[in-house]
């Protein structure tokens with residue numbers, strides 16, 4: 001694809017993001033946490049993140065790290081579906097992360 005030649009890193013990140021979206025079957029991470037639904041989320045979490053925002057940041061080449069799963073793990077208690085989903089995605093992503101580290105050298 002021509003995109004691969006112009007922005008290989010963005011191309012790779014978008015593919016990885018698509019894989020994460022697929023794993024997130026409960027769609028917990030797809031959109032920003034709703035302020036009305038969860039008013040105190042933004043009190044506890046300084047830098048909220050979600051897949052939609054990440055996709056925009058990839059396009060703007062402002063890619064953020066995957067530490068953002070920590071947000072979910074620090075906010076939600078261990079016995080919630082959110083916490084377990086955050087763990088699952090962080091652990092599954094960590095298998096892909098080394099790929100990003102090596103690619104990031106080419107930026």
Ligand SMILES: CC(=O)c1c[nH]c2ccccc12
Nearest residue numbers: 028029033038072075076082
């Ligand atoms: C990503 C995350 O923590 C959440 C995503 N949706 C939510 C609803 C209530 C509490 C937490 C969340």
